Amino acid sequence: MIKVTIIIPVYNVENYIDRCLNSVIQQDYPFIDCILVNDFSTDKSLDILNLIIGNYKGDVNFTILNHPSNKGAAASRNLGIQHSETDYIYFLDSDDEIYPDTISNLVNRVEKFPDVDIVQGEMYCENKTLNKILSIKNKNFPNYTNDLEWLRNYFLLDIPVSPCNKLINLKFLKENKIYFEEGVVHEDILWRFNLARFVNSIAFTTRVGYKYNFNSDSVMASPENDIKRIDSQIYVIAYISSHLSSKFSYVENLSLLKQFHYAKLMDVLVENNKYRNSLLKEQIEIKLKDAELSTLFKISYLILSSDNFFKSFSWLWDKNMGVLFRIAKYKTRLALHKTNE
Secondary structure (H helix, E strand, O other), rough: OOOOOEEEEEEOOOOOHHHHHHHOOOOOOOOOEEEEEEEOOOOOHHHHHHHHHOOOOOEEEEEEEOOOOOHHHHHHHHHHHHHHOOOOOEEEEOOEEEEEOOOHHHHHHHHOOOOOEEEEEEEEEOOOHHHHOOOOOOOOOOOOEHHHHHHHHHHHHHHOOOOOOEEHHHHHHHOOOOOOOOOOOHHHHHHHHHHHHHHHEEEEEEEEEEEEOOOOOOOOOHHHHHHHHHHHHHHHHHHHHHHOOOOOHHHHHHHHHHHHHHHHHHHOOOHHHHHHHHHHHHHHHHOOOOOOOOHHHHHHHHHHOOOOOHHHHHHHHHHHHHHHHHHHHHHHHHHHHHHHH
């Protein structure tokens, strides 16, 4: 019997939490704990939780934990990890929902590939742009792999950055002390970066199991948090830059370059665009001064720093990224070969 804990951070989601919670209640898998971390909500979210759970008579074992102040999703997820005692955990955001067979479908992969570190599921979002980012069905991923070369090359570059809809081995997380960076908007990116250092196996299922509901009130979508989003993005870039692995630096540098690209494309208010670009250029200048960085990477950073990037250089960017990825795969193969000698 494989036991699963679903961890749900809850903060001011009175309009969505009943839908999310009912999707957990409707799971057809019987061995589920669900930890809801109330992050000092000031609306009726906690009242709704207590009402639904108080009237519930099914198999899911619910626990509500309360933060004494608002600490953010990262701290809520970390608290959920610390209180979990099952074989696997699963992150679900409180404005999203899962399908009745979501957990049973993911567990089926664990039964087929025992002790797998992560099972990545398929997500759906009505927003076509987001759906393209979150979906894995057209990426031709294997059903399962423990090939370290594949993992080092693809985990950072192609696996969805969201921690949601991943069934994750709890022992694997705790033994490697993989937690979320607290106080950062883009904590998911850093979490995946650290996760990639340790993951030794992954399985996939392309059956849709998670519905991502775009919420315009969320931290990521709110104009009021524009500066915090920009500052957090720059913090993520600086963190990754200072924590690059000597063994797999090429593929990690490629992942970092994609992060710079994301920061360049990130929607910000017009009045904050200059602020974002100035911080980004400071980080690019640091990379250009790196004596160990290859010329191809420096060309990409120069392209990104151009004010005419979107009009004149996007084609060159795409071509250069393709070359860099092929080199990254070769460099990873060499690094792993040296490790095994």
